Amino acid sequence: DSGVTQTPKHLITATGQRVTLRCSPRSGDLSVYWYQQSLDQGLQFLIQYYNGEERAKGNILERFSAQQFPDLHSELNLSSLELGDSALYFCASSDGQGRRQGYTFGSGTRLTVV
């Protein structure tokens, strides 16, 4: 157990729907990162939050949004889902910027859009 908890582990939904993925960071970590892993794109950085504030944005679609709450857990909201959004979504956390320690990853949420 890495200490980063992601729920749900699996999600199957229809096109056009909206889903919320949840992440609880490792105890003491202030930063949360969201990554999307697909076969053709590899591991793509979506967004980072640090202590409740958005810190960096990567290749995140406008249909996607995220937030980090006062208890430091984070949610990734995916709306108007398309077949191409099917992927493994990872949350990672770090203390501060994770400059020297890197990130600790959760086990991911597998999203299937049908």
Added chain:
Amino acid sequence: AQSVAQPEDQVNVAEGNPLTVKCTYSVSGNPYLFWYVQYPNRGLQFLLKYITGDNLVKGSYGFEAEFNKSQTSFHLKKPSALVSDSALYFCAVRRDQGYSTLTFGKGTMLLVSP
């Protein structure tokens, strides 16, 4: 901008033989380099990192990596492969100064045959 190239989608090696998984990087300034491993249906697990100091770094499960600044490479190695080493391996980089998130390569699948 920073980037990582893992030129091989897959590496095949027989058990007991040495293995190398290649990684080259591009970053402004000095790099912090990481290797992660992903087993099926699991999150990424930290293997090892180069921050500063000795160019040969040792990590978990008998893996090591050699930092070569002139060739901008950080190849992952193991003297004797095990079937249980079969997994997806990711190289990642960030710069040592200022702000940046970890940028990952596309991953290399390592298959160790008995």
